[in-house]
Amino acid sequence: MHGYLAITRPVNSVIAGLAGVLGYLIATGTVRPEAALLIGIVALVTAAGNTINDYCDAEIDAVNRPDRPIPSGAVSGRGALIYAALLFTGGVALALVTNPLCLGIAVFNSVLLVLYAVRLKGTPFLGNLAVAYLSSSIFLFGGALAGAEGLLATLPVAGVTLLAMLAREVLKDAEDVEGDRAGGARTLPMLIGVPRSVTLALGFALAAVVLSMLPVFRWWGLPYLLAIGTLNIAVLFRSAGVRGCDTPACVRTSGVTSTLKKGMFLSLLVFTAAAILC
Structure with missing residues (x-):
């Protein structure tokens, strides 16, 4: 058993x-x-x-x-x-x-x-997208229990999770190009190269930052803006080290996948606190 x-x-x-x-x-x-x-x-x-x-x-x-x-x-x-x-x-x-x-x-x-x-x-990429959606949809599922309005209320956190997960998934594949190639796998960085994959991932991360600001205008106010804004600046600053990377070793050394993981966790704390307090 x-x-x-x-x-x-x-x-x-x-x-x-x-x-x-x-x-x-x-x-x-x-x-x-x-x-x-x-x-x-x-x-x-x-x-x-x-x-x-x-x-x-x-x-x-x-x-x-x-x-x-x-x-x-x-x-x-x-x-x-x-x-x-x-x-x-x-x-x-x-x-x-x-x-x-x-x-x-x-x-x-x-x-x-x-x-x-x-x-x-x-x-x-489709595999990366599936993983990102499945992770983010858990929040949609929870919100959906409260009906259509609940589903709508969880769109920002689900969207942020989707985009941040996409960024992290692409960067993880960029880190593992050598091993994936040896194992016969096919990943996005193997098709378009590490530099383009890094650029794409940073684009997803930036989109997540922009989307995280949506609740400022629709549900929450200044306290949320200060908290999420500070977190966003910190994550973007720490992630900037991956810019210009053209090898898997460079991506690994940047530590950006760890930064994105911590950023997602902290953003969930901010969303939760704002939902309760604001």
Whole structure:
């Protein structure tokens, strides 16, 4: 049974569920008991996605990660496939007791998780885009529990997450060009080069900064502006070190992927505080 638990990445799945609750909090400024449904739905769908991903990566993991549940024999390939189907079914079934918006997102994301594992993961940029959307859509899902207005309220944080994740995903691929080439993978930096990938990623990061200002005009005011503005300046300043990089080693040395990860976390804190206090 331990293998079936490990294959779902339970900690990551629960954290994803909590992010759904955070989306609801940002949308409404409060948390009601029904928001607990979000944890279960998101955790089940995320666990299913992790399981189907391991199923599709079984041959690669047999070489690179033989300790994982399928290569180690703790979970059979057929067992993983059935398990993923049950988890997806459980997540979507639980979404039936929410509302049509949440149900639609749950179904769409379930299909996309399968498509990502089967096809998109090895597709340049589309795989990056799928990862970025799936991460950002958790906040949309949480907001959708409060209806269309809640969904609208979470658009800025979802948009910022999408753009920042896209920037980070492209830069991570730029860091790993040598390893990906040796492994036979095809990524965006391998197609357009590291310099253009860096420029594109910085463009996404700048767009995230611009989008983060939207709530100043629609929901929140000066305190939010000061907090998010200070954070944006710090992130852009730290990210500037990657400009001009034309090699994977340069991108790695810049530390920009770590900066973007910390920036996303801190921006969520700012969004949450603003939703509660402003």
